[in-house]
Amino acid sequence: MPNIRLIYSSTAAGGMSYGTLVEIMDHAQARNVERDITGILCYGSGEFLQALEGERRSVNALYHAIARDPRHLDCQLISVAEIDARAFPEWTMKVVNWEDGDTAKRRAVLQSDTGSDVFAPQSMSAVQSTTFLLHLAELERELAAD
Numbered sequence: 795m796p797n798i799r800l801i802y803s804s805t806a807a808g809g810m811s812y813g814t815l816v817e818i819m820d821h822a823q824a825r826n827v828e829r830d831i832t833g834i835l836c837y838g839s840g841e842f843l844q845a846l847e848g849e850r851r852s853v854n855a856l857y858h859a860i861a862r863d864p865r866h867l868d869c870q871l872i873s874v875a876e877i878d879a880r881a882f883p884e885w886t887m888k889v890v891n892w893e894d895g896d897t898a899k900r901r902a903v904l905q906s907d908t909g910s911d912v913f914a915p916q917s918m919s920a921v922q923s924t925t926f927l928l929h930l931a932e933l934e935r936e937l938a939a940d
């Protein structure tokens with residue numbers, strides 16, 4: 795069974811607090827280790843953009859579970875691609891809170907990849923969302939190393 799990378803966007807249900815985001819992150823990190831899933835979840839302006847990578851069956855099962863989660867709405871599948879190598883191998887789930895510090899650097903990456911510095915994943919194409927998440931990961935690695 796091949797490995798895939800699946801990218802989707804969604805809108806947080808009303809009242810998404812920082813505490814809920816941390817709860818999702820803690821749960822995701824613990825469960826993704828067991829399923830050998832890696833990825834990145836970017837949250838900003840009430841919108842999510844998430845990439846899940848791993849064995850095709852595991853990623854599909856997780857995506858279906860996530861899509862049923864009442865903490866967000868309107869899951870839009872943006873891209874599914876077979877991959878030879880993972881882009882986020884070190885992260886069981888890296889959560890990037892768009893509003894946390896370093897927003898200007900993230901906006902510059904977004905502007906360069908999508909032509910707008912407004913985080914609006916619902917309107918990104920498959921190529922834009924993939925390129926943006928790969929570049930965002932590079933930036934987050936640099937920021938973590940500083």
Ligand SMILES: Cc1cc2nc3c(=O)[nH]c(=O)nc-3n(C[C@H](O)[C@H](O)[C@H](O)COP(=O)(O)O)c2cc1C
Nearest residue numbers: 818821822823825826842859860861863865866887
């Ligand atoms: C935006 C968002 C992203 C999520 N990402 C993950 C994830 O990467 N891994 C995970 O196990 N659960 C994730 N969840 C939680 C799942 O929707 C759900 O709670 C979980 O799969 C429940 O199944 P489990 O108890 O078998 O883990 C996410 C939820 C939301 C709202």
